[in-house]
Amino acid sequence: MKLNRRAFIGTGAAAAAALQAPSVWGAAHGRPKVVVIGGGAGGATAARYLAKDSKGEIDVTLVEPSRQYYTCFFSNLYIGGFRDLSSIAHSYGTLASEYGINVVHDWATGIDRDAKTVTLAGGAVLPYDKLVLSPGIDFVEGAVPGWDLSTQHKMPHAYKAGSQTELLKAQIEAMPEGGRFAMVAPPNPYRCPPGPYERVSMVAHLLKDINPTAKILVVDPKANFSKQALFEEGWAKHYPGMVERIGPDFGGENVSVNADEMTVDIDGVVEKIDVCNVIPAQKAGRICELAGINEGNWAPVDGHTMASRMDESIHVLGDATNQGDMPKSGFSANSQAKVAAMAIRGDLTGSKVFPAKFSNTCWSLIDTDDGVKVGASYQATDEKIAKVDGFVSQTGEDAALRKATYEESLGWYAGITSDMFG
CATH class of the missing domain: 3.50.50.60 (FAD/NAD(P)-binding domain)
Incomplete structure (x- = not known):
């Protein structure tokens, strides 16, 4: 199937769909609170799906220091002269105005897992029932x-x-x-x-x-x-x-x-x-280390829910995770975010949860209209996120196919950024 903006969003929405059920939280609790740290492909997607699909039943706060987010994916095309920098810049205004997400531009500096609170650099303390960490990478x-x-x-x-x-x-x-x-x-x-x-x-x-x-x-x-x-x-x-x-x-x-x-x-x-x-060796963003959920440089997760193997109240997404066979990519983080959002919503509201399935594709541009790709589908096992099948472009492909592959990547970019930021 040729991937374009509509197809990408439709596929993601179908994968994340879950049937609504009556809330399992009593009025004394108020709305359950989810704090999401990191506003990239994992965090922004998770925040949006939690807010959108819970229809107001979950109080969602997104903590991200940058007011303008620049995607790492497609940033190479700016270097090559194929895109302007503004074309990979995105704001959080729609997440706040249309989805009711409390967007806080600050650094998360500490996590108290016993008290279930996040401390911000500005001094605020945010309580949570579930915490999502999607901080990307730091360098070793x-x-x-x-x-x-x-x-x-x-x-x-x-x-x-x-x-x-x-x-x-x-x-x-x-x-x-x-x-x-x-x-x-x-x-x-x-x-x-x-x-x-x-x-x-x-x-x-x-x-x-x-x-x-x-x-x-x-x-x-x-x-x-x-x-x-x-x-x-x-x-x-x-x-x-x-x-x-x-x-x-x-x-x-x-x-x-x-x-x-x-x-x-x-x-x-x-x-x-x-x-x-x-480009140095990399590790999970520092907040994972501060939370005490790393093994070595990365945070291990349960592929069925993306919950930390150290703390089931914390879900970890994207580049920061030890995620089995999945590569660290924007597509992977977006796919994992939908699985996590569905699992969290199921825990907090009683909505139905479907088996976790994941996908990833990585496109690359070599020269004008010469695009190539690699990708796979995955499923959760008790040990890891396991590869089911995959594909890769072949050497010697004709120019028309390579051009079509590049154009497919443009459709995907429009789709994933809409999926992340609304």
């Missing part, structure tokens, strides 16, 4: 020697979209003629498995137009990466001789950087570069 300190958040203005990560994305594009546009762009790619697992390699494609597309003798160096700790054959075919076709990738066999695992000197040290060999995009 020391993952790339020589890089930390204090150097992100010199060597941007641009893996949280917005000002970092603008900075990276401006640096690329200011590169000297014939200069070198370097990317330090992240180890598994990380947000959006094809994301760094779509970014390489978009940087190459931009440079081909404005700086065609420039070179791109990708330093990668992984032996393999998502859609590798498709990207390598595309780079050879569209950007011949521009992209060089150094994997772990040639030192890609042993990398450090010097932001002041603009150098990358690859297994003892120092390379001078002009722009360096450092």
Whole structure:
């Protein structure tokens, strides 16, 4: 089925549908309270579905520090010149005005699981009956020697979209003629498995137009990466001789950087570069650690409900989770949010809950109208979210199919952002 805005929203609504039942909460309790932390693909979707489908029976508060949310998905297309930054920016006004969600622009700084309260940086304390955490990612300190958040203005990560994305594009546009762009790619697992390699494609597309003798160096700790054959075919076709990738066999695992000197040290060999995009190893957003629900760097969940395995009153979504076979992506977070919202609504209002099913597709643009995709469907087991079946674009596809794949991604973007923000 060709995916467009209407089809995406309709599919999501069907997956999340649940029959209404009389409320199981007495008047003495008032409306049950759900606090959602994080306003991205997971959190915004969960808040909207909880408010919309409960028809006012649940008091929903969304805590998100940013008044304007920039999607990480499609941010690479801004770098490549295919979109304006404003086209990936979204506000929370509709969630507040049309769905009655209490949107609070502040940082969550603490969670008291015994008292069931969330403390905000501004001093407010929010009680909850159910808590949804969808904080996205933070970076593992020391993952790339020589890089930390204090150097992100010199060597941007641009893996949280917005000002970092603008900075990276401006640096690329200011590169000297014939200069070198370097990317330090992240180890598994990380947000959006094809994301760094779509970014390489978009940087190459931009440079081909404005700086065609420039070179791109990708330093990668992984032996393999998502859609590798498709990207390598595309780079050879569209950007011949521009992209060089150094994997772990040639030192890609042993990398450090010097932001002041603009150098990358690859297994003892120092390379001078002009722009360096450092994408470090990642972990769940810090609020999960503060809540004490992590195992290692990620928060394990029960795939049937997306409830934390540490606390059944807390549901965790998206990039922050240890989610079995599902990749960390915006589509995944949106899919998980509907499962969690249905489970929470069932607990709080007695509405019917259906078995959890999930889906994901990740599109990538390699060059103009050359789109590729990978995806799968999933189901919950007692151990994990398990892959049922999958698909991936093939090398050698004709131009018409690749163009159709790219156009499908545009329909999906319109659909998911409407699904998130109303």
